Amino acid sequence: MSVLECNGLCKRFGRTEALDRVSFSVEPGRIVGLLGPNGSGKTTLIKLANGLLTPSEGTVTVCGRAPGKESRAAVSYLPERTAIPTWMSTAQLLEFYRDFYPDFRMDAAREMLDHLDIRPGQRIKQMSKGTREKVQLIMVMSRAAQLYLLDEPIGGVDPATRDYILSTIIGNYNPEAAVVISTHLIADVEKVLDEVLFLNRGQLVLQSGVDQIREEKGMSVDALFREVFKC
């Protein structure tokens, strides 16, 4: 069964068509790049899969279920902004995630926090923006979820942090799960992707395996992206 499936998915905001009849499916064990320029509908698609928005038309299912209370238990979501409660201490945040997600791996989270020298009593609001983002990523990747939806995990961070983020994702995701990474920074994520979805102006213009692109088109995903989205 597909972990994530969209059928004729449309989302309109007033007269603006954010997503236009998007259909695709993502199988377990795949790392998928959701790629497209700014405003192409990547975040809208991820929000729809999380139930943060409701579709105007079409359907989206996660592990065969419409987004809701049950599907959320299977999804680990990294929003594009830092959303963890800043009044909490790190220890309280760990307890928060443990309380709500039975698949939360407390030991793995503690180990990653120790690695960054983050003390349990340290408050989130006392941390720098970059550290907050890392803590949020650690919470998300410490879950043994069935689907990871990561919205712009490497946007707006320095190259060293990008490497840290990607290694945290690759080193901690549940291998039986699917990972969807939304980004427009193709060159950095290309090496970890199995598959790509190209979105342009709300429409799905390509779904293909990364190896297939290299073999059939004789170019990297980054080069293909530049060609497809040439201004």
Next chain:
Amino acid sequence: MLMKLVKHEFRATGRVMGLLFLVLLAAAVGANFSIQVLNGSSLSLLRILGALVMSAYVMAVIGVCFVCFFLMLQRFYRNLLGDEGYVMFTLPVSVHQHVWSKLMVTAVWYLATGAAVMLSFLILGYRAGLVRDILQGLAQIFRGITAYYALNGTAIVLELLILAFLGCVAFALQFYASMAVGHSFSAHKIVWSVVFFFVFQFASQLVGALLILLLDETPVHQLLLSLNFRLEGMAGIHIGIGLMAVVFAVYGAVFYAVTVYFLKNRLNLE
């Protein structure tokens, strides 16, 4: 899951409310000292200081009530409709559970604030004769009501307190609904929230006025008269308070439904 939400909500609000209660009780101790020592002093400076401490206590009482009310609204706004909403609305819990958790914690803090203010009154009047005077005054009022109307005056006071509590909860739900509707717009979310608060206020007043008209100017009035109710004074007051409680419950239920609908179907986080 509901109790887990409640637990974390208490943790988020408790650190502020706990501090406020401590400040209030400290101000009450100061005010008591002011009544017993400073006000009777022959030095005018000490009497002025006593008056300042008393006014600080009054400000603390007003402040605790206001902060309690606005903190509960701010929690709803920040935790569900701000950035934290991305974490909260992707938890495996329902929208009903989110709203109930906020409402339950709000209700508990309203009651706790009432209790803290009462406790501060007791501290204020401790050994200053005020507690005795207040209790004696209240007992006299209750006895008077009971003797005059042959009904329990204490019950009326309790019913009025419950009514005030229900009113506060229903009013909080009106704020929740305004924020939920206002934040469904893609821009000027706070402005829309304020606009919808006044729209709801106007709508509820309009409905109230229409209901009064319905009872007074239509055949319903004649029907009620024909039923020939005979209520003694106090029984009428009990029924009146009961009916008001039902009105508040319906008022709150309508805004609860609006809040849940908009959070479920029209959520539009920035």
